[in-house]
Amino acid sequence: EAGVTQFPSHSVIEKGQTVTLRCDPISGHDNLYWYRRVMGKEIKFLLHFVKESKQDESGMPNNRFLAERTGGTYSTLKVQPAELEDSGVYFCASSRYETSGGTGTQYFGPGTRLTVL
Amino acid sequence: AQSVTQPDIHITVSEGASLELRCNYSYGATPYLFWYVQSPGQGLQLLLKYFSGDTLVQGIKGFEAEFKRSQSSFNLRKPSVHWSDAAEYFCAVHNTNAGKSTFGDGTTLTVKP
Numbered sequence: 580e581a582g583v584t585q586f587p588s589h590s591v592i593e594k595g596q597t598v599t600l601r602c603d604p605i606s607g608h609d610n611l612y613w614y615r616r617v618m619g620k621e622i623k624f625l626l627h628f629v630k631e632s633k634q635d636e637s638g639m640p641n642n643r644f645l646a647e648r649t650g651g652t653y654s655t656l657k658v659q660p661a662e663l664e665d666s667g668v669y670f671c672a673s674s675r676y677e678t679s680g681g682t683g684t685q686y687f688g689p690g691t692r693l694t695v696l
Numbered sequence: 697a698q699s700v701t702q703p704d705i706h707i708t709v710s711e712g713a714s715l716e717l718r719c720n721y722s723y724g725a726t727p728y729l730f731w732y733v734q735s736p737g738q739g740l741q742l743l744l745k746y747f748s749g750d751t752l753v754q755g756i757k758g759f760e761a762e763f764k765r766s767q768s769s770f771n772l773r774k775p776s777v778h779w780s781d782a783a784e785y786f787c788a789v790h791n792t793n794a795g796k797s798t799f800g801d802g803t804t805l806t807v808k809p
Contacts, residue, residue: 583739612796621700622740622786622799634795670740685790685797687732689739 581605583688585671591694597659600691604653604673611654612674612685613646617667625669628654629676640665661695668692698723698789702800709777710808717772717803719761719787728790729770730797731761735783743785746770757781782807 584603592598604611613625625644626636630651639646643662648654658665672685699722709715721727728747732740744755751763761772770787784804788797 610795614797614799619802621801622788624796624798627795629795638796672740684730684742684745686742687740689737 583671583673583686585669585688585691587691588689589692589694591696592661593696594663595660597657598661598693600656600658600669600671600693602654602656602671602673602688604671605686607675608673608686609651609676610674610685611648612672613654613656614670614672615667616670616690617664622670625656658693661693663695666693666695698727698791698798700787700789700798700800702785702787702803704803705801706804706806708806708808711779712776715772715774715777715781715805717785717787717805719770719772719800720768721770721787721789722768723789723791727770728792729761729763730788730790731755731759731770731772732786732788733757733783734786734802740786743772777805777807779807779809781805 586601609630611628614622616622624638627634628648631648645657668690670690671688674685701720730745731743743759744753746753746763754760759774784802786802787800790797
């Protein structure tokens, strides 16, 4: 079974440019999460999809960030326009759908390291 | 609100020595707790998890963690550290209602020969 994959592994862009990150979850996982780690600090939640629906996007920093999950398979996270403070590592995770009280075991991808110059 | 504290930013141990990484959490209900490891250039790998039952949980790579409700702690241990254990370790608590995890800042482990 393939794990969570993310593309690209690294991205270096200039301030004001646009970048799109992609995440392919484990097949059959309805839950998909985006997290971000900035400047060596804690890994922070960005948003959560259940299939194609946004369940929780309370962690999205501002409206320069747009996440989509068309068809409930892979997801993209677009940053437009990118700012210096957006630099960091963006992780994607997926998990099986579970009813209330589920254990929430998430499987993480390798991350995309974004550098904004 | 839930939170996780990893008091030690950086720990150095000698190869073969024992290891304990501390984790304290704040959560209103029964916590679902996780430890992850991130080696350089790799993603987050799940080491172990606690949901219920036996408070001492065993994980991969010889790691174990003990859940202590009275201390709100979930410390990670390994009796004998190997050079390949050098990595960054993250403790996390999962909110099953909200469907998201909260992580600590991470502890970087250096292993001396």
